[in-house]
Amino acid sequence: MSAQPAAPPAAEPMTHREVLEALSGLLLVLFVAMISGTIVSVALPQIIGALEGSQSQYTWVVTASLLASTASTPIWGKLADLFNKKLLLQISIVIFMVSSLACGFAQNTGQLIAFRALQGLGMGALQILAQVVIAAMISPKERGRYNGYLGAVMAVATVGGPLLGGVIADTSWLGWRWCFFIAVPFTIAAFALLAKTLHLPTVRRADVSIDYWGATLIAVGVSVLLIWVTFVGNSFDWLSWQTAAMAGGGVLVLMVATWVEAKVREPVVPLHVLRRATPALAILASLAVGMAMFGGSVFLGQYFQIGRGYGPTAAGLLTIPMMLGVLLSSTISGRMVSASGRTKPYILVGLVVLLAGFAGLATIDHETPIPLISVYMLAVGVGVGMSMQNLVLVVQNTVPLREIGAASGAITFFRSLGGTVGVSVLGAVLANRVATGITEGLAKAHIPVSGGSAAGGSLNIAALPEPVKTIVRAAYGDATGHIFLISAGIAVVGLIAAAFLRPARLRDSLDLPAQAAGETGGQKVGAS
Template identity: 70%
Template sequence: MSAPVLDRADDSPMTHRQIMEALSGLLLVLFVAMASSTIVSTALPKIIGDLDGTQTQYTWVVTATLLTATASTPIWGKLADLYSKKILVQASIIIFILGSLIAGFTQNTEQLIAARAFQGLGMGGVQALVQVAIAAMIPPRERGRYNGYLGGVMALATVGGPLLGGLIVDTDALGWRWCFFIGAPFAVIALFVLQKTLHLPVLRRDNVKIDYLGASLIAAGVSVILIWVSFVDDAFTWLSWQTFAMVGSGLVLLALAVWVESRVAEPVVPLPIVRQRTTALAILGSLAVGMAMFGGSVFLGQYFQIGRGYSPTQAGLLMIPMMGGVLVSSTLAGRAITKSGKIKPYVVAGTILLVAGFAGLSFLDHDTSLWYIGVSMAVVGVGVGMSMQNLVLAVQNTVSLRDIGAASATIAFFRSLGGTIGVSVLGAVLARRVATSMTEQLTAMGVPASAASSSGSLNLSALPEAIQHVVRIAYGDATGHIFLISAGVAVIGVIAAVAMKPTQLRSTVDLTPPASDPSVAKVAVD
């Protein structure tokens, strides 16, 4: 490779001021992506109600975004190891903006699901690339305290998003479509901020190719299994030819993906990295944490609005304890990790708290005390703040800078995969239990059981008052069951965290100087 070897200030570490300037754009990007999602989460019951959608469609509006974000994350990560991280971040933002605008103009749930799937392509890029860019700037030992800023942005976006979404939905002059439109101007600002502040070297290697076949096989395999989860025990039984066909084909596609990944020169999910003990356990922990966190929390807004009858704004306010827990724990744990250089104790404690919080939420019904719910949500938030980002940090500490994109994206991939599976599985469980509960209650009232199916729409205002009461009780009582499942899944995260080998975080950005690798040239193009 004949390109000149140029770098930032003779490869000297970035100053705190330079890091904060670059972080300003990255954190703004992360805030826009997360806030756009959380705004929709609170407004979704209203959106699906207005579009006359069902519980299955409610789940798929969330799942579609997670699915495409999950499938695209490894590709974004691999591209980040080869090309300009800044350009890739900006490209992902543009895709996210377009997806948001398209979603705002949709006229039915099918169009909304498709738009959210497109939006997820950009979200996958933002989620993966922000982590990659930070890893390229800051040594793992110092990254702990900067993770506090990440936690703060996550908390602000997750608290402010539902509140803003509730206000938008409750304001007649705006309407729910502005939940999608409102993020666009902030995303445009983020593009300009990144252009001004983010300057990273690019590691380029000769004769490299992106493994699109492997990525496609992974996406196809996961999609088939998720589609099966959404329809099993409803459109067809567990033991049926449809089950064997869909599960069988999904597993075959995933097996082919592993075979392809083991043979290509540049796999999107590098198996040598995945086989490392720390990475493998962090993947298992991220899968469990993602499944429990995304799968459980996405239904809290629905519980407060449909199960308890609160407005979208009130539902957003009631979510504050969880986000407060994320903010406080991520900040304090990040500073403690930077000071000690040790990460395992905080990950173990975080996963244990996650189990405890979801176990507490498993006792929910339609009239549980709000104080009890708030305390349980706060415990969940503390667990998330101590575990989720630090599982990524544990992996980044074990790989060189040239593989930081693929490694970071691999963890993000499995966390998103866990979230996607969690939302699909728990959404399917919730739908089944709600349908069963409504049938039992309506039958007891002397109403024909067929009325339960006509009550499947989330547009409660179109239902008689007596039926509305039945629906609220059904949703309120069924939600606790899915949190019990979340607690059980989160136990896997505890086991993975305990099994992780204690390590000391390194104080350098890279394991070895890039100059020692003759296949790599560092070109400052950002």
């Protein structure tokens, strides 16, 4: 079995021009997919208001796409190892385009949540398949340069989404539905561009085996845990029967999934890869970067709008230092990685800078000077840019080409999981701190406490009386620093994990040497 997959790498590698042509389509579709995950964050109050939705539905519009994207990532990665990568990429583009149209035409929040879940499937597929296709075109040593572009696009999309959403929300003749419609022309262009420029060898395998049980169990287990994290502390207590049922049930399902993955011939998540020190440490470090990438963009945008009183567009513009930091550092470090063949020094420096940025953001309140916050955001952006894609590169460098999809899917899955859980946990901490701050502020001002004000349940700050408005803004501004203190603690864990990475030079070949690939395959069969 291990000898059959060794034949495809003999195909002629793509030239630099062909790589750039195909890369343009990949980066375009990846940008649109990632920006769709953040573009609604600023416009969401307007969307939920227009569809007459509730606060719980407000949360689920975001959570549904994150759940579907995170849970399906390793499955798409495994499918990329078994089937034609270009065809899978085209299928995922169609799924994403159709679901984006459906979201734009949704008539109620129930429909919107369902269509967002479908959109999440497409988003997860595009994020991992873009990385898998790049890995199939370019050797690890050269990949650093191109991964710099990839990291820059991902980061700009993550931070730029709220800015674009703010512009759309502030433009009366567009309306919130264009937060979804705007993706359609770009996906059509990317589909046409990739159909013309992307040429990959078709790997036909007679011994294809799809792990349906493992895929289902992983999706169910992760979804249950993420649903629990989303609602614990709000809908029910941390110590409750709901927590025992959901957290315990989710862990149990994932334990069964691990047992299944250890037994099947073609596991969705290759346990033999995760058992190696280098991929395991890289995955642990990527959890911290995931929290930085998602948490930073979500809560800083909210801080500027609610805590400081800026409009949606202005709030998006104020996050530009972080976007600029990622853009420059990912591009420059990517070229330096390709030139030197080493990744660990850049990952370590990036995580140190990331920690410094979070430590700075942990000190902010509702009166911190904006220029000082910009310096902290720039540091966070530089840290994310230097570490995010280089951690993926570390894992890809350790596996043969035939396992590149599953390995890339594993680290992307855990990074997305870290980001999703991070947003949920930090959001819960923020909500509790805000509620406490508002209650204390109202008591000091001798203002009667009403349910909505005390709970911080209303995000329509403009409708509040002036004294209450000032108290609510101060509560949000002061509470934001506490969640970044938690993020700084997580960044320390990532830095420690990266410090133990074994220094290794990136290989020049697309695939591992024949002997090494054979040994890896042998480990895989043995593990099964």
